[in-house]
Amino acid sequence: MRLERLRRSWSRRLDALATELARGRRERRSARCAGTPTPRRRTVIDIIAEINALHREVGRQTTDTGEVVSVRVRRDYDATAEDVWDALTDPDRVKRWFYPLSGDLRVGGNFQLEGNAGGQILRCEPPRLLRVTFGSEISVVEVRLSPEGEGTTLELEHTVPLAMAGSGAGALYVGPGWDGAFLALGLFLAGEVADDPVAAANSPEAQEFSRQSIRAWTAAVEASGTAGPDDIAAATEAALAQFAPDAGQDGRG
Secondary structure, three states: OHHHHHHHHHHHHHHHHHHHHHHOOOOOOOOOOOOOOOOEEOOOOOHHHHHHOOEEEEEEEEEOOEEEEEEEEEEEEOOOHHHHHHHHHOHHHHHHHOOOEEEOOOOOOEEEEOOOOEEEEEEEEOOOEEEEEOOOOOOEEEEEEEEEOOEEEEEEEEEEEHHHHOOHHHHHHOHHHHHHHHHHHHHHHOOEEOOOHHHHHOOHHHHHHHHHHHHHHHHHHHHHOOOOHHHHHHHHHHHHHHHOOOOOOOOOO
16 A cells, blocks of 8 residues: 555656656756857757657666666767766756756755755766656666767666556656756757747647657557556556647657
8 A cells, every 4th residue: 555655646746747847847048158059049949850869768677676667768969978967967057957956966965956856866977977866765867978979978767666657658757758858958058048938848849849759758668568558558648638738649640
């Protein structure tokens, strides 16, 4: 019974997190630090290009503490690892594309994203690895950065116990949200801004991005073999209602 209550509680927390990430309720971006691009008005998003820029994986693994479901997202950015790391960890920059960040920002310390999840910093090895708990001590997010040519590959892996996720279909409750975060980070690193980020995030364009993201995550879950058709169908329907309520109801496009 305790595990079932924890699972329901975590599902609600993931729903809230995914909504915020997908809808991108981010502050208006202010001037970038010296040596980085000057902010400019955001151009129309090339939705297909942005969707295809992301690599998605869903997995189920056995660890020392039991079975877990993992959601993995990877993307290349045209920025140095140091710049990407700084955008991920400097509170003055994080708040421009994600949420205001506060806390004891060192290994063993706790952090809090205002109005969203908090956790403990487990590992911090700049500019290549950050590992934190996220919303719960049994929910772990690890971010890895590696040079790729003149740019940087960013990979994020979010793992939760199988008992909490239910099946790999649980990826549909967080994957589209992480896609939205990766998109927001890319726009920030490129120096692009919207006149009204909230309005832009709820625009038909943004909802179409979310719909295509859900389609991609549905395919990733199917390919992983970690969930049955009924679980996938239910999670896809819930994700569409959550992330793209006005953009159609077929996650397959």
